[in-house]
Structure formats: C-alpha cells, structure tokens
Amino acid sequence: MKIMRKLIVSMALLCLACVINAQDYYKTHRESWLKKAEEAKPELFQTTYSPQYLVKSVADPIAFQGWKMERFDDMSYLYDQSFKKVKEVIVDFGKHMTGFYTFHLKTTDKAQDAPIRIKFTFAEVPAELNTSLDPWKGTLSRAWMQDEIITVSQIDQDITIPRRISGRYMKIELLAAPPDFDFALTNMYFTAYSSAKEVKTTLQDNVPQDIREINDVAIETLRECMQTVYEDGPKRDMRLWIGDLYLESLANMYSFQNHELTKRCLYLLAGLAAEDGNLHANIFEKPEPHPQYSSYCLSYNLLYNVTLLEYLKASGDMETAKDLWPVVKRQVEDAMSYLDENNIFNQNKKGYVWLFFDWRDGLDVSTPMQGLMIFALDKSYELAKILNKEDEVRDWPLVSKNMAKAARKELYDKNRGIFLSGSNNQISSMSQIWMIISGVLNQKESQKALKTTLSMDDAVYPGTPYAYHYLIEAMVACGMNEEAKEYMRSYWGAMVKKGADTFWEQWDPENEFLSPYNFFPVNSYCHAWSCTPVYFIHKYPEVFQK
Amino acid sequence: MKIMRKLIVSMALLCLACVINAQDYYKTHRESWLKKAEEAKPELFQTTYSPQYLVKSVADPIAFQGWKMERFDDMSYLYDQSFKKVKEVIVDFGKHMTGFYTFHLKTTDKAQDAPIRIKFTFAEVPAELNTSLDPWKGTLSRAWMQDEIITVSQIDQDITIPRRISGRYMKIELLAAPPDFDFALTNMYFTAYSSAKEVKTTLQDNVPQDIREINDVAIETLRECMQTVYEDGPKRDMRLWIGDLYLESLANMYSFQNHELTKRCLYLLAGLAAEDGNLHANIFEKPEPHPQYSSYCLSYNLLYNVTLLEYLKASGDMETAKDLWPVVKRQVEDAMSYLDENNIFNQNKKGYVWLFFDWRDGLDVSTPMQGLMIFALDKSYELAKILNKEDEVRDWPLVSKNMAKAARKELYDKNRGIFLSGSNNQISSMSQIWMIISGVLNQKESQKALKTTLSMDDAVYPGTPYAYHYLIEAMVACGMNEEAKEYMRSYWGAMVKKGADTFWEQWDPENEFLSPYNFFPVNSYCHAWSCTPVYFIHKYPEVFQK
Known part of the structure; x- marks a missing residue:
C-alpha cells in the first residue's frame, strides 16, 4: 500500500511536469498545426439539383414518425401558373442535399409594385413539415429549424437564400400576396456542396440488395457530412466533433479515401487544444477556427488518438503522426490522472468530467469508460511503437493491464458473466461492448456478456447509431458475425425501409420520436x-457481403 | 348643332392623326429619353446614424394614434449586457431615415454553437409597433410592413439587413436564444441615403417658430423621398408617381434646388409612356426602368405638363422642354378626347378612366377634373408660347375658354355660389378648389365658393395633404391669405404637434386611423x-413668413 501511494505521488508529479511540457509544446506548435490544417482544407465540389416533383404530406401510422410524402404533380403545376393561386406547395428534390437554394419569381401580369413575402421550410424528413414548431419545446436553438421568411422586394431575378440548408423537401408558403400584379415561382435549383468525390470501393457482385442499400445510404450520409471538415450533421451542429470524426474517418477509409480531410481535422483539433494540451470536443471553422471553449469530453479525447493511429495506417503519413504524437501523449496522461488507487477511472475525481457514449437517459458510463480507456491506451501504445516512441511511454502497457485486471475485479459479475456499471450496478449493452472492444474479456466471455445483456428486458440498450457502431464492432470482435449482420440489417436496414435517404442521429425502433433535445424535429437526420455501415461492409466483407 | 358635330368629327380625326404622329415620335425618341434619364441619375449621399437611446411604448389617448415613445435608458443598457436577458427592446434613432440597418452580435461567453433568430420591426410612427398586424386587414401587400426575421448563423461580424428600410424606431425581439453561449447586441448603425444635399433657401428671421418647424419637417419629408427618383414614400410604394413628382418638384425649387432630379423623372416618364404616347401614372427603376403598365391616371398626366413648365421656369432648361414638348401635346390631346359636346369632361366617355384627386370615399371628381383640365390647358399653352409652339396648338385657348364657360353653365350653383359635382350634385371642397385654381371664378366668387363649402358640415372636405396642398394654393390664389396660413398651421402644424418627423400620406385630424388601404399601419408616414409647406412658405413669404 505504501508503494502504491508512492507510485501515485510520483505519477502526479510526472503529470504536472507533463502539463508544463505540453503547454510549452502547444505554444510553439499551435500556429504551424493550424497552418497545416488550412493547407489541407479541401475544395468543395458543386452539384446543381433541380426539384423532381411536387408532393403532399400524407399521415400514415406505418411511415417514419407518422408521415410520408406522396407525389401529386409535376413541377409544371407550380411553374406554369400564378403562385397567388398555388399559395402553398411541397417540393421534393429527390435526395438529401447540403448547400444553397435559389428561386426565381417571374412577373406574369403588370409590374411588381409591392414586396412579396414567402416562407420556405426545408426538411430532411417528412415529419419536420408536419409538426407544429411553436411554441418551441426543444432544448437547442429554435433557429436550427430551417424555416426562413423572405421578403422579396425585387422579382424577375434569381434569389439565393443566404443560409446554408440541408434537406430533401421544401415547403413553400405565400405569406404576402400583393393584389395588383401576378407572378409565378419558377426556375428553382439547389447548389449542393461536398468535399467528397467519387467512391473508391466496390461491393462484391453477390451482396444482398438490402446490404447494398444500407451501404449506399451510409455513403450518402458521409458525403453530406464531408464539407471543409467532417461535420457531425449538415443540418444541425455543422461542426467537427471528435467522436464523429473517428467514425467518419473510418467510413472514409472504405469509401472516398479523402485522407487529407482527416489530416485537416486532426490538425485543427490539435491547433485549437486548451492551454494544458487537452483537446476540445468540438470546434468551429468560422469566422476563424476556434473551439467550443467549454467542451471537454474525455471519452472523445481518447478516440482522437485512435483516429490518428487509423489515419496513419490508412495513409502512411508518418510525418503527421509524429508531429501530433505529443497530443496523443497528453490525452493519455490526462486520462490517467482520473484513475483512482484501484486503477478504476473515476469520473468525479477532479470534479465531474463529461464522458459521452450514447444518448440514453440514465446510462451509467463508468464501466464503458474503463473499457474505452483500456482500448485507447493500447491503441496509443501501438502508435508509439510505430513511431518508435515506446521509451517515452513505457508505463502504458502496465496501466492498461492493471485497468483490465481492476475491471474484472471490481466491475464484473462473474456469476452472471456480465459487467455492471456505477453504484447502482446498472446493466447496459454499453458496458459489455467496451469491455469486449478493449479485450478485457475473451471471446467466450464476450459472447456470454453480450448475449445475456441483449436478452434482458431491463438492460439499458443502445439508443443511437453511434452506440450501435460499437455494438457491431464488439460483435465482430468476439465472433458474433451472424448477429452483427443481423443487427446491421435490423437497425440501419430498418431506417432504409422507413425511407431514409441518409442515416439519422437518433434511431430507436421502439420510439421514433426520441430526441436528445426534447423535440424530435431538431434531431439531425443526416x-x-x-x-459506419460502409466501414463494416468493406472492412469485414466475409461478415457483411455474404 | 351641325357645326358642333362637324367640329367634333374633325377633332376626332385630328386626334387619330395625333396618336399616329405621337406613336412615331415616341418610337424614335424613347431610347434617347431613357438615356437622358440615366445620365441625370443623381448620386446618393450617405449618412451614418447611431441609435440615440432606448424607448418604450406608452399608451396615451392624446398621442398620435394612441401611442407615444418615452425614453427609458441609454444604449449601454442594451450594449453592455446579455441580449438573452434583454430579449426585447425598442431603439429610437431620433429621426426618420431611409437606407440600410446594420447590427453586430458579439460573443460574450463560450462560442456560438447554434444560429440565433431575431425579429427586427422598423416603424415610422409608434403605433406601427403597437398594432397587431396579423391577421392582415390591409388591401396592400402585408410585406410592406417592415418586420424582418433574420437567422444569424455566424455572429461576431457586422450584418446588414438586405432590405431597404425607412423609419425612426426599431423593435428588436429575440426569437431563438441558443442555450449554450451568450452574446450581446452591439454596434448598430443605420446608413441613410438621399440624393438631396444642402438646403439652398433660408427663412426670414421673424418667422414664427411653428411655421419654422413646419418648414423643417417638410424639408425632411422631401429629403427622404429624394432618392434616384422622387419617390412617393420611402417606406411604401417607393416609386415615381406623376402627382407626387409635381408637388415634390415644386418643393424642391424652394429647398434643395436639385433640378436634375426633376429632369430625370420627366425623361423617365416620357421614355416609359404607352405606345399611344399617354403617360403611365407611376414607374419603377429596377431592375430596368419600366412602367406600372396598367396605371393610367388622366388627372396626373395633365400635371406632367405643369411640372415641365415649372421645371423650365426654375431651371431655364429650354432643351429639355423642347425635347419633351410632344409629350405635353399628347397628354392634352388625349384629355380633349374625353370632352363631350358640351365641353364637359366625361370620365366615362371611352369607358371609365381613373382620375385621382384625394383619398376620400365617395368624392365625385367630375367637377374637379373640369377645373384641373382647364388649369393644365392654360399652363400647357403657356409652355407652348415660351417654346414658340403656339402654331401647333392654336385651338387650346378656345377649348379652355369653352370648358370654363361650360363649367359655369353646367356645374355652378349660382344661387349658392358653389360648384356641384356629378349626378348627385355633390358639394366638395375639391370642386371649389380646382375651379379657383383654374381661374374659372373671380376672386370674390372664389372666396364665396370656398368659404361657403368649408363652413358646410356635410360638404366633402379634403382627406390628404395632397388635397390640402391644392386647398392652400386655391386660398392664396383668391387672396384668402390669413385662412391659408391658418389652414397650414392647423393641418401640417397639427402633425408637427403630434410628433411628426416627416409628414404623413393621410392626415385627417378627425380620424387618425384613416387609411386608403383599410389598415393604418400600411400608410406611408413620410x-x-x-x-409642400416648404414651397408655400418660400414662394409666398408675405403670406406664410409673417
């Protein structure tokens, strides 16, 4: 016990020294990192889309969130007659797009002598257009909703709404119709942007149609999010989060292979780290790159390290990996400072620290974090070895081993073969998932833990595709290949069956209205x-392409 | 009777010939006229205004339309604290302005991670901000009201609302307040434009204060309307109407003396005349100069002639007057085609023709039109003489004389000494006014007609400053100088007392909510x-400057 205390004191002193070193290092490198991020900024490719046809909203209890769109006429119905007669219409562009919408009002009788006012509401999914938004119930800004009221003082010219829009459907409502002249709404188009170009991977010929469709929708989802950073959602948030970066960069490796974008994001996050070298969980590009200062999410910071490792493996870019190695070290050292004397990660050791794993009310994240940290430690050490930096981090394998031991000792219910989490011994898929991914359990134990938990009605099950990603990863890791495929089919496949053009931020087949923000229309639907299905399907063809 | 018929037939043939000639003439001159209009386009002078202080709306039965603004704090109240706390505020810029509004949202805590939505409502008068606009009751476009909802995706930069605004007050309401960061509204300014520069006339030292104030407000009204044309109202309509041009050009002669602007407007109207050479009552400048095709207002067309005459007298620009002489001729010839065999103007001779004199429900305009046409004929002939064109229009003095005779014979109630109008023998100020201005009545008869009518409770009295202009003109014309001054004081002076920064489109002290468009907020308040008080005060100093 005395030895243990000594070890802790010396580790703490070491950490303090590390912080000081890190501060110096960041000071001298911040600028060059941001410059490298700027140099790696991708070109945005522009595609112009025309509306496909007019649709109407139809209530349907089987449709996603109770609404579907039915085609009712061609665009000529709108373009060829007075908009004062049409008054309200919904346009379907046929696909999810991110960019800018342009319309044209054409005088058809006399001359414009008053402004016209039109409300445009853009939507990713039908229910966004069929749910009363006010009074606003969401916990995020009401302004995320894409309803814009435009006063048109001068018609007979193209007008582009200055706000970047993301969606497939557009409702148009005439709010102010001047009495003394007539006009038609015509020549609409959407100028879409993405930094993704062609897909560089293909599927085997015999891939089942539903897997093929899941793959396609996954690719479209990634394409829409690939802007000048990997955005989390082009409709809402529109920014770089580390957790999303990790999964996007994996999907990118098996689709567009635009590794420069990954490099840019890694450099941006490094260049915008806090003074002590800890990363911010999310950052913004405009007007100048800057972090969300208050965002510190330790589970995400550790995934940065894994992202850099995977980037290096995919791109072979040793220079970047070496350049950013101190960032990797700093995140591990920071995480280690939360370990208690039993080698258990303690979320409250230094005041509460945010650890994100899933949007699921009441999910206890202590056991998942124990697993994630072991996983990240091992991956970070793997990176150290590739970079010949083992000497700098000789203690990491031992810390990882001790944490794994501690997990088995403190968190594992041997009798039932499942991990528990927190003071209330919560049973969740997430705890098993991360203990499997981290390799704490062997294959047999892993399968038992996961199968047991998934069969329990009262276990906390995953709530988002983010969590399902790790579920599939865990299943593949422990040889549950059939289940992995089955879960992909039943989870992402169900979104496709529900009409998804792009995959959703939150999807719980038991509750289509679930929202982390207290109001489902503000969810991101791309x-x-x-x-990540595109990642799984191509990384594990023997599992998913059969 | 036979001779009369022959005369009519030959006049009709003459008119047909004239139309053909006019068409040819316009064809060859239209382009050069529009070119000259473009060359005379004035520079717009830019002035930047800062908000003066914050105000709150206070209901007050004595205040104009029941509302006044009371100062409640300095701008620092708004600028120095979270706008999420302020939420709603009214800003007073201290004066009426026309141009563009710019604001700046400054991050004060963390970083912007969601769009902000703000509603800005601009107003010329307090009641505009204190009257529920929806459901909309006006007969003109709801979009004239200056409420704009702006989604701000990126703060920490200046943002200018793209719509041109006109007013003094601005209400700001925060519609969407993102929870995770804080910001302040700061650094607002208004970039105002006008083509008017310095005032070139001064008042005598002993001019009473109230006249001085009326003069100042008149000048501000004109300044705001002087853009790249004489606009009728910078908030609503924003275009060149002949009737407004006439009065604005008169006021300009006694203030800014920017005769180039008058020239531009005369050329624009000529260049955009209909194929038969008749003018359109109003025209637009953008995107290319074009008329309101359906607008044909014969009372206005005849005032075009008077405007050109007065322009020539003020500027000495014979070249323009000669160039546009055929336009003058055409308007007179057109008007003459409406005369019936008794030399009475017949509004329905060729189908209904629009004759504007005032916004006053039920006003019969047949007698006023008889007077206006005589006045315009005489003024047009005066122009002909200056241009040595009498030979072309030898019949005009006779037509004028016959019309005057006919008026006395058919429309004059000799017993009561007043003119009647229409089949119901309507008694209105407007009928007397135009018979006085046209010189049909002598001074004594004029005074009798006007005084009698003004003393009658059931006579139709003027409803707008447009009509009051002609009332004052008629009073001066017949030597009712004291009354002229009294009416100016009680009419325009009352607006000043009610807090007018600029004079209003409609003002009836008996009903402050009167509107030609069924809803007073859409009235123009500049x-x-x-x-025209500035015109009267300077043209007749012996009447108004004492």
Whole structure:
C-alpha cells in the first residue's frame, strides 16, 4: 500500500511536469498545426439539383414518425401558373442535399409594385413539415429549424437564400400576396456542396440488395457530412466533433479515401487544444477556427488518438503522426490522472468530467469508460511503437493491464458473466461492448456478456447509431458475425425501409420520436456517426457481403 | 348643332392623326429619353446614424394614434449586457431615415454553437409597433410592413439587413436564444441615403417658430423621398408617381434646388409612356426602368405638363422642354378626347378612366377634373408660347375658354355660389378648389365658393395633404391669405404637434386611423405629397413668413 501511494505521488508529479511540457509544446506548435490544417482544407465540389416533383404530406401510422410524402404533380403545376393561386406547395428534390437554394419569381401580369413575402421550410424528413414548431419545446436553438421568411422586394431575378440548408423537401408558403400584379415561382435549383468525390470501393457482385442499400445510404450520409471538415450533421451542429470524426474517418477509409480531410481535422483539433494540451470536443471553422471553449469530453479525447493511429495506417503519413504524437501523449496522461488507487477511472475525481457514449437517459458510463480507456491506451501504445516512441511511454502497457485486471475485479459479475456499471450496478449493452472492444474479456466471455445483456428486458440498450457502431464492432470482435449482420440489417436496414435517404442521429425502433433535445424535429437526420455501415461492409466483407 | 358635330368629327380625326404622329415620335425618341434619364441619375449621399437611446411604448389617448415613445435608458443598457436577458427592446434613432440597418452580435461567453433568430420591426410612427398586424386587414401587400426575421448563423461580424428600410424606431425581439453561449447586441448603425444635399433657401428671421418647424419637417419629408427618383414614400410604394413628382418638384425649387432630379423623372416618364404616347401614372427603376403598365391616371398626366413648365421656369432648361414638348401635346390631346359636346369632361366617355384627386370615399371628381383640365390647358399653352409652339396648338385657348364657360353653365350653383359635382350634385371642397385654381371664378366668387363649402358640415372636405396642398394654393390664389396660413398651421402644424418627423400620406385630424388601404399601419408616414409647406412658405413669404 505504501508503494502504491508512492507510485501515485510520483505519477502526479510526472503529470504536472507533463502539463508544463505540453503547454510549452502547444505554444510553439499551435500556429504551424493550424497552418497545416488550412493547407489541407479541401475544395468543395458543386452539384446543381433541380426539384423532381411536387408532393403532399400524407399521415400514415406505418411511415417514419407518422408521415410520408406522396407525389401529386409535376413541377409544371407550380411553374406554369400564378403562385397567388398555388399559395402553398411541397417540393421534393429527390435526395438529401447540403448547400444553397435559389428561386426565381417571374412577373406574369403588370409590374411588381409591392414586396412579396414567402416562407420556405426545408426538411430532411417528412415529419419536420408536419409538426407544429411553436411554441418551441426543444432544448437547442429554435433557429436550427430551417424555416426562413423572405421578403422579396425585387422579382424577375434569381434569389439565393443566404443560409446554408440541408434537406430533401421544401415547403413553400405565400405569406404576402400583393393584389395588383401576378407572378409565378419558377426556375428553382439547389447548389449542393461536398468535399467528397467519387467512391473508391466496390461491393462484391453477390451482396444482398438490402446490404447494398444500407451501404449506399451510409455513403450518402458521409458525403453530406464531408464539407471543409467532417461535420457531425449538415443540418444541425455543422461542426467537427471528435467522436464523429473517428467514425467518419473510418467510413472514409472504405469509401472516398479523402485522407487529407482527416489530416485537416486532426490538425485543427490539435491547433485549437486548451492551454494544458487537452483537446476540445468540438470546434468551429468560422469566422476563424476556434473551439467550443467549454467542451471537454474525455471519452472523445481518447478516440482522437485512435483516429490518428487509423489515419496513419490508412495513409502512411508518418510525418503527421509524429508531429501530433505529443497530443496523443497528453490525452493519455490526462486520462490517467482520473484513475483512482484501484486503477478504476473515476469520473468525479477532479470534479465531474463529461464522458459521452450514447444518448440514453440514465446510462451509467463508468464501466464503458474503463473499457474505452483500456482500448485507447493500447491503441496509443501501438502508435508509439510505430513511431518508435515506446521509451517515452513505457508505463502504458502496465496501466492498461492493471485497468483490465481492476475491471474484472471490481466491475464484473462473474456469476452472471456480465459487467455492471456505477453504484447502482446498472446493466447496459454499453458496458459489455467496451469491455469486449478493449479485450478485457475473451471471446467466450464476450459472447456470454453480450448475449445475456441483449436478452434482458431491463438492460439499458443502445439508443443511437453511434452506440450501435460499437455494438457491431464488439460483435465482430468476439465472433458474433451472424448477429452483427443481423443487427446491421435490423437497425440501419430498418431506417432504409422507413425511407431514409441518409442515416439519422437518433434511431430507436421502439420510439421514433426520441430526441436528445426534447423535440424530435431538431434531431439531425443526416448524421455523421450513423455512416459506419460502409466501414463494416468493406472492412469485414466475409461478415457483411455474404 | 351641325357645326358642333362637324367640329367634333374633325377633332376626332385630328386626334387619330395625333396618336399616329405621337406613336412615331415616341418610337424614335424613347431610347434617347431613357438615356437622358440615366445620365441625370443623381448620386446618393450617405449618412451614418447611431441609435440615440432606448424607448418604450406608452399608451396615451392624446398621442398620435394612441401611442407615444418615452425614453427609458441609454444604449449601454442594451450594449453592455446579455441580449438573452434583454430579449426585447425598442431603439429610437431620433429621426426618420431611409437606407440600410446594420447590427453586430458579439460573443460574450463560450462560442456560438447554434444560429440565433431575431425579429427586427422598423416603424415610422409608434403605433406601427403597437398594432397587431396579423391577421392582415390591409388591401396592400402585408410585406410592406417592415418586420424582418433574420437567422444569424455566424455572429461576431457586422450584418446588414438586405432590405431597404425607412423609419425612426426599431423593435428588436429575440426569437431563438441558443442555450449554450451568450452574446450581446452591439454596434448598430443605420446608413441613410438621399440624393438631396444642402438646403439652398433660408427663412426670414421673424418667422414664427411653428411655421419654422413646419418648414423643417417638410424639408425632411422631401429629403427622404429624394432618392434616384422622387419617390412617393420611402417606406411604401417607393416609386415615381406623376402627382407626387409635381408637388415634390415644386418643393424642391424652394429647398434643395436639385433640378436634375426633376429632369430625370420627366425623361423617365416620357421614355416609359404607352405606345399611344399617354403617360403611365407611376414607374419603377429596377431592375430596368419600366412602367406600372396598367396605371393610367388622366388627372396626373395633365400635371406632367405643369411640372415641365415649372421645371423650365426654375431651371431655364429650354432643351429639355423642347425635347419633351410632344409629350405635353399628347397628354392634352388625349384629355380633349374625353370632352363631350358640351365641353364637359366625361370620365366615362371611352369607358371609365381613373382620375385621382384625394383619398376620400365617395368624392365625385367630375367637377374637379373640369377645373384641373382647364388649369393644365392654360399652363400647357403657356409652355407652348415660351417654346414658340403656339402654331401647333392654336385651338387650346378656345377649348379652355369653352370648358370654363361650360363649367359655369353646367356645374355652378349660382344661387349658392358653389360648384356641384356629378349626378348627385355633390358639394366638395375639391370642386371649389380646382375651379379657383383654374381661374374659372373671380376672386370674390372664389372666396364665396370656398368659404361657403368649408363652413358646410356635410360638404366633402379634403382627406390628404395632397388635397390640402391644392386647398392652400386655391386660398392664396383668391387672396384668402390669413385662412391659408391658418389652414397650414392647423393641418401640417397639427402633425408637427403630434410628433411628426416627416409628414404623413393621410392626415385627417378627425380620424387618425384613416387609411386608403383599410389598415393604418400600411400608410406611408413620410409621404412626398405632404412636403409642400416648404414651397408655400418660400414662394409666398408675405403670406406664410409673417
């Protein structure tokens, strides 16, 4: 016990020294990192889309969130007659797009002598257009909703709404119709942007149609999120989060292979780290790159390290990996400072620290974090070895081993073969998932833990595609290949069956209205962390392409 | 009777010939006229205004339309604290302005991670901010109201609302407040434009204060309406109407003396005349100069002639007057085609023709039109003489004389000494006014007609400053100088007392909510046709400057 205390004191002193070193290092490198991020900024490719046809909303209890769109006429119905007669219409562009919408009002009788006012509401999914938004119930900004009221003082010219829009459907409502002249709404188009170009991977010929469709929707999801950073969602948030970056960069490796974008994001996050070298969980590009200062999410910071390792493996870019190695070290050292004397990660050791794993009310994250940290430690050490930096981090394998031991000792219910989490011994898929991914359990134990938990009605099950990603990863890791495929089919496949053009931020087949923000229309329906089927399908063809 | 018929037939043939000639003439001149209009386009002078202080709306039965603004704090109240706390505020810029509004949202805590939505409502008068606009009751476009909802995706930069705004007050309401960061509204300014520069006339030292104030407000009204044309109202309509042009050009002669602007407007109207050479009552400048095709207002067309005459007298620009002489001729010839065999103007001779004199429900305009046409004929002939064109229009003095005779014979109630109008023998100020201005009545008869009518409770009295202009003109014309001054004081002076920064489109002290458009907030509260006190005060100093 005395030895243990000494070890802790010396580790703490070491950490303090590390912080000081890290501060110096960041000071001298911040600028060059941001410059490298700027240099790696991708070109945005522009595609112009025309509306496909007019649709109407139809209530349907089987449709996603109770609404579907039915085609009712061609665009000529709108373009060829007075908009004062049409008054309200919904346009379907046929696909999810991110960019800018342009319309044209054409005088058809006399001359415009008053402004016209039109409300445009853009939507990713039908229910967004069929749910009363006010009074606003969401916990995020009401302004995320894409309803824009435009006063048109001068018609007979193209007008582009200055706000970047993301969606497939557009409702148009005439709010102010001047009495003394007539006009038609015509020549609409959408200028879509993405930094993704062609897909560089293909599927085997015999891949089942539903897997093929899941793959396609995953690719579209990623494409829409690939802007000048990997955005989490092009409709809402529109920014770089580490957790999304990790999954997007994996999906990118098996699709667009635009590794420069990954490099840019890694450099941006490094260049915008806090003074002590800890990363911020999310950052913004405009007007100048800057972090969300208050965002510190330790589970995400550790995934940065894994992202850099996977980037190195995919790109072979040793220079970047070496350049950013101190960032990797700093995140591990920071995480280690939360370990208690039993080698258990203690979320409250230094005041509460945010650990994100899933949107699921009441999920206890202590056991998942124990697993994630072991996983990240091992991956970070793997990176150290590739970079010949083992000497700097000789203690990491031991810390990882001790944490694994501690997990088995403190968190594992041997009798039932499952991990528990927190003071209330919560049973969740997430605890098993991370203990499997981290290799704490052997294959047999892993399968038992996961199968047991998934069969329990009262266990906390995953709530988002982000969590399902790790579930599939865990299943593949422990040889539950059939189940992995089955879960992909039943989870992402169900979104496709429900009409998804892109995969959603939150999807719980038991409750289509679930929202982390207390109001489902503000959910993102094209969300980065949902795009990983393309990764699974191509990384594990023997599992998913059969 | 036979001779009369022959005369009519030959006049009709003459008119047909004239139309053909006019068409040819316009064809060859239209382009050069529009070119000259473009060359005379004035520079817009830019002035930047800062908000003066914050105000709150206070209900007050004595205040104009029941509302006044009371100062409640300095701008620092708004600028120095979270706008999420302020939520709603009214800003007073201290004066009426026309141009563009710019604001700046400054991050004060963390970083912006969601769009903000703010509603800005601009107003010329307090009641605009204190009257529920929806459901909309006006007969003009709801979009004239200056409420704009702006989604701000990126703060920490200046943002200018793209719509041109006109007003003094601005209400700001925070519609969407993102929870995770804080910001302040700061650094607002208004970039105002006008083509008017310095005032070139001064008042005598002993001018009473109230006249001085009326003069100042008139000048501000004109300044705001002087853009790249004489606009009728910078908030609503924003275009060139002949009736407003006439009065604005008169006021301009006694203030800014920017005769180039008058020239531009005369050329624009000529260049955009209909194929038969008749003018359109109003025209637009953008995207290319074009008329309101359906607008044909014969009372206005005849005032075009008077405007050109007065322009020539003020500027000495013979070249323009000669160039546009055929336009003058055409308008007179057109008007003459409406005369019946008794030399009475017949509004329905060729189908109904629009004759504007005032916004006053039920006003019969047949007698006023008889007077206006005589006045315009005489003024047009005066122009002909200056241009040595009498030979072309030898019949005009006779037509004028016959019309005057006919008026006395058919429309005059000799017993009561007043003119009647229409089949119901309507008694209105407007009928007397135009018979006085046209010189049909002598001074004694004029005074009798006007005084009698003004003393009658059931006579139709003027409803707008446009009509009051002609009332004052008629009073001066017949030597009712004291009354002229009294009416100016009680009419325009009452607006000043009610807090007018600029004079209003409609003002009836008996009913402050009167509106030609069924809803008073859409009235223009800075309206060109109300600016003529500056003309009267300087043209007739012996009447108004004492």
